[in-house]
Amino acid sequence: xxxxxxxxxxxxxxxxxxxxxxxxxxxxxxxxxxxxxxxxxxxxxxxxxxxxxxxxxxxxxxxxxxxxxxxxxxxxxxxxxxxxxxxxxxxxxxxxxxxxxxxxxxxxxxxxxxxxxxxxxxxxxxxxxxxxxxxxxxxxxxxxxxxxxxxxxxxxxxxxxxxxxxxxxxxxxxxxxxxxxxxxxxxxxxxxxxxxxxxxxxxxxxxxxxxxxxxxxxxxxxxxxxxxxxxxxxxxxxxxxxxxxxxxxxxxxxxxxxxxxxxxxxxxxxxxxxxxxxxxxxxxxxxxxxxxxxxxxxxxxxxxxxxxxxxxxxxxxxxxxxxxxxxxxxxxxxxxxxxxxxxxxxxxxxxxxxxxxxxxxxxxxxxxxxxxxxxxxxxxxxxxxxxxxxxxxxxxxxxxxxxxxxxxxxxxxxxxxxxxxxxxxxxxxxxxxxxxxxxxxxxxxxxxxxxxxxxxxxxx
Numbered sequence: 052x053x054x055x056x057x058x059x060x061x062x063x064x065x066x067x068x069x070x071x072x073x074x075x076x077x078x079x080x081x082x083x084x085x086x087x088x089x090x091x092x093x094x095x096x097x098x099x100x101x102x103x104x105x106x107x108x109x110x111x112x113x114x115x116x117x118x119x120x121x122x123x124x125x126x127x128x129x130x131x132x133x134x135x136x137x138x139x140x141x142x143x144x145x146x147x148x149x150x151x152x153x154x155x156x157x158x159x160x161x162x163x164x165x166x167x168x169x170x171x172x173x174x175x176x177x178x179x180x181x182x183x184x185x186x187x188x189x190x191x192x193x194x195x196x197x198x199x200x201x202x203x204x205x206x207x208x209x210x211x212x213x214x215x216x217x218x219x220x221x222x223x224x225x226x227x228x229x230x231x232x233x234x235x236x237x238x239x240x241x242x243x244x245x246x247x248x249x250x251x252x253x254x255x256x257x258x259x260x261x262x263x264x265x266x267x268x269x270x271x272x273x274x275x276x277x278x279x280x281x282x283x284x285x286x287x288x289x290x291x292x293x294x295x296x297x298x299x300x301x302x303x304x305x306x307x308x309x310x311x312x313x314x315x316x317x318x319x320x321x322x323x324x325x326x327x328x329x330x331x332x333x334x335x336x337x338x339x340x341x342x343x344x345x346x347x348x349x350x351x352x353x354x355x356x357x358x359x360x361x362x363x364x365x366x367x368x369x370x371x372x373x374x375x376x377x378x379x380x381x382x383x384x385x386x387x388x389x390x391x392x393x394x395x396x397x398x399x400x401x402x403x404x405x406x407x408x409x410x411x412x413x414x415x416x417x418x419x420x421x422x423x424x425x426x427x428x429x430x431x432x433x434x435x436x437x438x439x440x441x442x443x444x445x446x447x448x449x450x451x452x453x454x455x456x457x458x459x460x461x462x463x464x465x466x467x468x469x470x471x472x473x474x475x476x477x478x479x480x481x482x483x484x485x486x487x488x489x490x491x492x493x494x495x496x497x498x499x500x501x502x503x504x505x506x507x508x509x510x511x
Contacts, residue, residue: 088115088151088163094401096444097171097461099139104151104163106132116152126154137418143462144172174446176458176465178508183234184492185227186210190503192227192489194273194302196265197482201231205489205505206260206273209236225257225275227505234505241275244292255290264303264311274300274313280323295328296321304342304350312368314339314352322370333373337364341396341438344368349402351376353394363394365407379409390414390421396438398447406447408439413449413459425464440481450479450488456506458486467508474504484510 087107094101106113109132117125117136124138141147146169153161185192186209193207209224224236240255258277265271269285276299279292298319305311309325318333339354350368363379377390391409399405405416413424413436436449436457445461454474456467476490486508491501 084161086153086161088153088161090149090151090163090166092166092168093135095168095170097143097173098141099137100141100147100149100168100170102136102138102149102166104129104134104136109153114154116154118150118152120148121150123152141170143170145170171445171461173460173462174443175510176460176463177511178458178467178486179511180456180467180469181507181509182469183505183507185234185236185503185505186224187212187502189501191491191501192477192503192505193260194262194478195480195487195489195505196263196271197480197485197487198265198268198271200483200485200509201229202268203229203485203487203507204263204265204271205229205234205487205503206239206263207489207503208259209503211236220256220258223257223259225260226263226273227503229505229507239273239281239288240290241277241281242279242290242292243277245278261300261315262302264305266305266308270308272303272305272308272311274303280313293321293328295330297330298338301338301340302342302352304344306344306346312342312344312350312352314342314354320352320366320368320373322368324370329370331368331371331373333366335364337366339366340394342368343398345399345402347402351397351405353397353407355379355393363392363409365390365394365397390416395436396440398439398441400441400443404444406439406441408436408449410437413439415444424459438477438479440479442481442483446481448479448481448486448488450476450490452476454492456486456488456508458508469506474506476504476506486510 085108089105091103093103111130113129115127115129116123119138149166151163152159190209191207192205196204205227206225209227224238226237226239227234228237238257239260241258242255244253258275260273260275263273271283273281275281279290281288281290296319298316300313300315303311303313311323313321316338318336320331320333322329322331337354337356339352342352344350351365352368353365355363364375365377366373367376379390379392379394391407391411391414393410394407396408397405407414412426415422415424436451439447439449441447447459449457452475454469458465473493474490476488479488488506490504492504494502
């Protein structure tokens with residue numbers, strides 16, 4: 052009897068234990084809450100964070116609140132599933148957290164993930180500057196390029212004495228190289244098939260080089276006013292005349308030695324694929340002055356044209372085509388949505404955040420808006436820049452007239468000027484902690500008049 056009782060009781064215990072482990076069923080009529088709020092960091096700079104919000108199964112419009120570090124900073128009504136949010140009152144080099152709350156009255160029905168991010172820091176303005184003059188009467192620097200702080204190239208035209216200016220082209224120098232200690236003038240051979248100057252027979256002469264581009268220390272490209280490219284392979288320079296082009300080349304950009312863009316006067320745009328130059332047709336007679344691109348394949352050129360009045364164009368380029376992206380507006384139009392007037396230069400790190408240097412100031416294009424960093428002033432203490440290059444949006448170099456070089460650190464602009472000269476800088480470059488600007492000095496005497504000037508800034 053006792054053993055029979057144990058056999059019956061054991062299954063009953065197991066039965067009730069099994070019931071106690073099952074999850075309770077939802078009441079009839081309850082709908083599962085599948086709503087989702089997902090927050091991610093799309094971009095961050097010194098003062099602004101761009102947040103991407105994605106939602107699922109959310110009834111719209113929805114009342115949402117953005118919190119920063121647990122405190123509400125912005126309430127808004129969401130009318131589409133996904134959107135971008137901008138938090139633009141931040142502090143440099145600071146950690147933050149953000150979260151989106153779905154509100155119903157004072158109650159939070161749903162919340163997103165907690166997103167962490169840190170704003171970028173500003174860069175240092177602490178540069179020391181060195182100024183060198185090269186050559187004599189009518190010498191000038193047309194372009195500069197940095198391999199590293201002890202390997203810098205400048206191209207243009209250089210004359211060691213007055214007589215060289217009126218002698219044959221064979222007496223010219225068309226490049227200068229910095230080895231970390233001193234500048235050395237160099238004659239780079241440039242092919243001439245067109246009797247460009249002095250009606251010389253076809254051959255290689257050191258014609259003026261208008262632009263230079265460094266792929267790496269063993270792959271450097273330039274272009275001459277005689278219509279020929281020059282190429283340095285790490286040991287020697289080679290050259291050949293380019294027939295399939297238009298106008299005079301003013302600037303080069305390329306991702307490699309087999310992907311190079313050459314832009315210049317009269318709407319001239321050409322692409323080099325490593326073996327062949329191909330002219331890219333462009334319908335307008337714009338004098339292109341600058342070109343830049345990125346590793347994602349976005350390439351832009353900027354230029355200007357004079358008809359009844361000046362106007363400018365910024366053009367998107369592929370190896371097969373070129374189309375207008377921006378048109379410079381008349382000087383009478385202003386405001387954050389107005390693009391620059393005359394385009395002088397273009398540069399970017401992110402293809403949707405573009406720096407334009409124009410004759411009415413320095414502009415930063417972001418979120419479909421043009422923001423003016425500073426205006427060009429033609430006074431004695433002017434802020435007149437004509438060229439821009441950068442390491443990042445927090446490390447930008449500008450150069451211009453009155454011997455001025457500017458540095459933007461993500462927050463402020465600092466201007467350096469050589470007080471003893473009247474220099475017109477045409478081009479500048481920045482790489483790492485080195486800035487180089489090149490042009491010419493208008494001078495105060497015949498011996499100094501229009502001597503080439505190269506300025507190097509090194510950050511401590």
